[in-house]
Amino acid sequence: MGLGGKVAIVTGGAGGIGRGIVRAFVDEGASVVFADIDAAAGRALEHELGGRAKYLDIDIAADGSAEKICAAAIEAFGAVHILVNNAHASRQALLVETTQEMFDLSFGTGFYPTVRLMQAAYPHLRETAGSVINFASGAGIEGQRTQASYAAAKEAIRAVSRVAANEWAADNINVNVISPLALTEGVRAYMEANPGAEDALLNGVPLRRFGDPQQDIGRVAVFLASADAGYITGQTLMVDGGTVKLR
Secondary structure (H helix, E strand, O other): OOOOOOEEEEEOOOOHHHHHHHHHHHHOOOEEEEEEOOHHHHHHHHHHHHHHEEEEEOOOOOOOHHHHHHHHHHHHHOOOOEEEEOOOOOOOEOHHHOOHHHHHHHHHHHHHHHHHHHHHHHHHHHHHOOEEEEEOOHHHHHOOOOEHHHHHHHHHHHHHHHHHHHHHHHHOOEEEEEEEOEOOHHHHHHHHHOOOHHHHHHOOOOOOOOEOHHHHHHHHHHHHHOHHHOOOOOOEEEEOOOOOOOO
8 A cells, every 4th residue: 555654644634625635545554643623523533444543632723733743643653754734714705804813714724733733743754754745725826706814824835835845855855735626515515505606616627526535635645645756846736627727
């Protein structure tokens, strides 16, 4: 298996894309510590996956959480080979209506935890010549309406990922970014609440379907964390059915 013997940390791993990545990693032989604030979903996934996955009930926005997550991975499985920063919360509003509180939420749950976990995991990743996978969004790359706080944080994550890719290359740590489109619980709820939204969203997707969190997004994360991607760093991979085409 492509990740046999490796240990991964995944934030936001109890649902959506994070859960898909956790399952994909375990399927490929990795052991995973996944952090989330949804205790019921986290414990259910931990039970489903047995001893290969450990749920950590922790708010990544809290002070000291990055160090606690890394320590939990070392205690449970003895190393850290892969860091996946997936968790992020935000609220939508037009730019002129976007408040400081909205920016604080987006940066406080997305950008700052990503940076802090990268810093905390670095000594362990240096020992294992590990991999970092961060998450961007077409909302930031294209500047989608009502997404000011989310887009800003996501583009900041892309920027710091490029810096880390340059700085950490000497340590054989590769740092890449996935920009996904997937059918998560949140997307499904949005479409159910807004008739016609599904067709409107799919009209912009050349492959005419939403990605599956495990089979589409999770499998790309597996690739980026594997030896097959050892010569790829500092890149943003659009895993979105062709919606956004980087130039």
